[in-house]
Amino acid sequence: LTEKGYVDPAALDRIVEAYETRIGPHIGARVVAKAWTDLAFKKALLEDANKAIAVLGISNRVGNHLVAIENTPATHNMVVCTLCSCYPWDVLGLLPIWYKSAPYRSRTVKDPRSVLADFGMTLPASTNIRVWDSTAETRFMVLPMRPEGTDGWDDEKLAALVTRDSMIGTGFPKRPGELNQ
Amino acid sequence: MNGIHDMGGTDGFGKVEPEANEPTFHGAGCGWGRVGGGQGLAPGRGAESR
Numbered sequence: 001l002t003e004k005g006y007v008d009p010a011a012l013d014r015i016v017e018a019y020e021t022r023i024g025p026h027i028g029a030r031v032v033a034k035a036w037t038d039l040a041f042k043k044a045l046l047e048d049a050n051k052a053i054a055v056l057g058i059s060n061r062v063g064n065h066l067v068a069i070e071n072t073p074a075t076h077n078m079v080v081c082t083l084c085s086c087y088p089w090d091v092l093g094l095l096p097i098w099y100k101s102a103p104y105r106s107r108t109v110k111d112p113r114s115v116l117a118d119f120g121m122t123l124p125a126s127t128n129i130r131v132w133d134s135t136a137e138t139r140f141m142v143l144p145m146r147p148e149g150t151d152g153w154d155d156e157k158l159a160a161l162v163t164r165d166s167m168i169g170t171g172f173p174k175r176p177g178e179l180n181q
Numbered sequence: 182m183n184g185i186h187d188m189g190g191t192d193g194f195g196k197v198e199p200e201a202n203e204p205t206f207h208g209a210g211c212g213w214g215r216v217g218g219g220q221g222l223a224p225g226r227g228a229e230s231r
Binding site: 001007011012013015016019020024080082083084093094096097098101102103104105106107108109110115118119133165170 | 186187188189190191192194195196197198199200203205206207215216218219220222223
């Protein structure tokens, strides 16, 4: 492709470098932390995520419709793309290999609890699991529940607790005691 | 869609295998992940390289 002049290796290097150094789940973590500390922002995020993250200077170019979904004690949310690997790149960066794997895509919509078990995650039987299937146009990010013991923490400290998997629904945020792990 | 791409609910693919400390691009030795990944990312993402 390079020899035929179809691609410029320098341009590819800059795209790769952007995903290695600038675009990643720390962006989504900032959004989650803000939602945990600012009720008005959380409301705006759940109503129209595109508009809400634009206020933080984050644009959503991949897929034109970002939807944030809130975990509660009653409902846990998980995101999948059963058809391929649609993912909210702008807020979570590059997707993990397992997200596009056949086991994850096939079983998440049929038996989400067993998929969570593969991640070492167990939810109370009383918690409903809602699975969101992504499309080319619509991408989802999970707003996980704020960990206990974080009263009074600022956004930056809270963001360090937010893991990539917690925003896909296949993990919990770190607890305060796990911060350096 | 009804075809091989629609995997939702299909049986027999086994366990999900999360990878601890997954690298952004795989293939650290020969760099295939960066080269292939960069080409895959390129369409429509020029703005990110600026």
